[in-house]
Amino acid sequence: MKKFTLLLSIGLFFTFMLKAEEILRGAKANQKIENAELIRYKEGVGAPVFIRFQKDKGPLASHLSAWLDQHYGTNGSFTFTTIIEEEDQKGFTHIKMQQLVGGIVVEHAILKAHVLNGRVHSMNGYVLVDPVFTSHLLSEAQSLEGALNKIRASSYKWEIAGEEQHLKMMTNNPNASYYPVGEKVFLPAAMDFTSQKLIPCYKFDIYAHEPIYRADVYVSAITGEVVFEDMTIKHVDSMGTAVTSFSGTQSITTNYNSVSGTFSLSETGRGNGIRTYDMLNTTNTNNAVSFSNTTNFWKDTLRYRYATDAHWGAEMVYDYYMTVHNRNSLDNNGFALISYVHYGSGYNNAFWNGTAMHYGDGSGSSLPYTTLDICGHEVSHGLTSNTADLVYQYEPGALNESFSDIFGCAIEISVKPNAVKNWLMGEDRGNHIRNMGNPNQKADPDTYLGTYWATGTADNGGVHTNSGVQNYWFYLLTLGGSGTNDNNDVFSVAGLGVAKSEAIAFRNLTVYLTPSSDYSDARFYSIESAIDLFGPCSPEMESTENAWYAVGVGPAYTPGVVSDFSATRTEACVLPAEIGFINLCNNNAQTFIWDFGDGQTSTAENPVHIYRTPGTYTVK
Known part of the structure; x- marks a missing residue:
């Protein structure tokens, strides 16, 4: 025979590996996980952080639970529960899942499955596969005492009757209260997913009135000590006409009260509404009143000054996300955009508190932060909270800030296409706060770990400084450029224009990134986003990789x-x-x-x- x-x-084909990262392709990936074509591991993390399956060969979405049982052992010490499912314009369904251990949430342990034509196309996230944990020993009351001993505010929102009343009114919930209610959770030790150790904690949403502070505070249920603070406050239906302070004369939508015969800065046509209130230079939201006018022409008078900027800015933010990204406000479900203007006396800042925007009047020669790009920046923190939910410290926090800069800039370009595109944040106030096209000009880095890279714990680990790296990436991705970075790497990037660049950034943030994502993740998943949107080996994929190489994250694009x-x-x-x-x-x-x-x-x-x-x- x-x-x-x-x-x-x-x-x-030779494949370059990022430090502390391993990527398996082809047969090696298939040997590890059946029908996988690419698997990404990060050093010390037991489970893959990304799996892409061969075309039309991923597990059936209807069998996803069984697949997770088989490959992650979820029928043992931990399980997953679905948080949300969303469809996008490319035909994908994105399933966001939360890891539970013993029925208790593991904070920031998120797994995402991306489904196309009924099959899982890819999966990504951070999961603890062999968690080590102990039970909660302290009571909720003991843990709250530990949190308040750490914060030591002079007053809290729940202690002020007017604030409690205002919250009940705004939420239309008679039982709503700012009083912190503890949630039993597990927190990865030191927020490190390379460790399987979990700290049993109580998680409290604590909102201090004076000094202003709001954060999710995690208290060890073993020692009673605060082990982590995830900051919530991130600083910085009639048609009417408004003379704004920063953007000239603009059309706005207002509400007409036929009984009083007055117009107010409120509307219901966009999502669940856009409302702008006057804080009367106090810090108590219960003192806030509506801006009213007997005509629908809003002059730039002392009282309306900057309020019309905030109201019109919120309208433009909503329109941008709906028109450009087909997203119905921050949560894709019409999240109401509420602005409080004239906050405090001489308050020289703006902040998002997790539910609404607050704008101070500035101090001395400093003008308020109600410019369009800053409105877009601050409100976009709400988009991040409702999608990737990037932890507000170190690299995840820097990415959080950067995405707000990116979309603040994109919104300004979209709304004011004829304006000078100078890539400055807040320049209409007379003094910009960041320069996306030249971060070094404001002592921010343009290269990962390069000149001006912030180390240490100040500013939550340098979130407002180290954001410069992704800011410059977006600038180069959009306009293109060439040069030599702080690593002496010579780069050249072909610009894609705003529309393609913002689409890649938006998909990266809303589809792939998870709370603990760092710069290596931002690079990897922006490339995946470019592949999803424009195809493999596309010029868009090439520019995405080359722009990251330009800022010191990963290698340059190599065809093959x-x-x-x-x-x-x-x-x-x-x-x-x-x-x-x-x-x-x-x-x-x-x-x-x-x-x-x-x-x-x-x-x-x-x-x-x-x-x-x-x-x-x-x-x-």
Whole structure:
């Protein structure tokens, strides 16, 4: 009997690995997880942080729970619960899942499944596969005492009857209160997903009135000490006409009260409404009153000054996200955009407190922060909270700030297309706070770990400084540029324009990133976003990689495909022999050419070939 043998000739392409990262492709990925074409690991994290499956071969979405049981052991010490499912304009359904241990939430342990045509296309997130934990020992009351001993505010929102009353009114909930209610959670030790150790905690939403402070405060249920603070406050239906302070004369939507015959800075046409209130230079929201006018022409008078900027700015933010990204406000469910103007006396800042915007009047020669780009910046913190929910410290916090800068800038460009695109944040106030096109000009870094990179714990680990790296990435991605970075790497980036760049950034934030994502994650998932939107090996993917290389995160783009495949069998004793070939290339491959070694070829992605004569054949 004559024997039939195949020699599989596989061309390998050199792949650059980021430090502390390993990527398996093709056959290696398939050997690790069936039907996977790419798997990404991060150093010390037991489970893959990203899996992409071969086209149309991922697990059925209807069988996802069983797949997780099989591959993550979720029927053992931990489980997942679905938080939200959303569909996007590319036909994907994104399923966001929360890890639970013993039925208790593991904070920031998020897994996302991205489904296309009923099958899981890819998955990403941080999961603890072998958690080590102990029970909660202290009571909720003991833990709250520990939190308040740490914060030591002079007054809290729940202590002020007017604030409690205002909250009940705004939420239309007679039982609403600012009083902190503890939630039992587990927190990864030191927010480190390379450790399997979990700290049993109580999580409190604590809102201090004086000095102003709001954060999710985590108290160890073992020691009673505060182990982490995730800051919530992040600083900085009639048609009317408003003379704004920073943006000239603009059309705004207001509400007309036929009983009083007055107009107010309030509308219901966009989402669940846009409302702007006057704080009367106090810090108690119960003192806030509506801005009213007997005509629908809002002059730039002392009382209306800056209020019309905030109101019009909120309208433009809503319109931008709906028109450009098809998103119905911050939560995609019409989240009401509320602004409080004239906050405090001489308050020289603006902040998002988790539910609304607050704008001070500035102090001395400093003007308020109600410019359009800053309105967009601050409100976009709400988008981040409702999507990636990036923790507000160190690299995740820097990304949090950067995304707000990116969309603040994109909103200004969208609304004012004829204005000078100077890439400055807050320049209309007379003194900009950041320069996205030249971060070094404001002592911010333009290269990862480069000049001006902030170290230490100040500013929550340098969130307002280290944001400069992704800011410059976005600038280069949009306009293009060339030069030499702080690592002496020579770079050249072809600009994509605003529309493509903002689409990549938006998808990265809303689809892929999770609370603990760092700069390496931002790079990896922005490339995935470019592939999703524009295809593998596209100019958009190339520019995305090259822009990250320019700011010191990862290598430059190198064209090529990791060539890999397998066969259903490699030997046969009976002819004719039908052999199936399975393509295991990463999805950069868009066209295929197979040489079966017997003079026959195919351009199919996964061909089946029939050998009719005995021999040894080299397949390429």
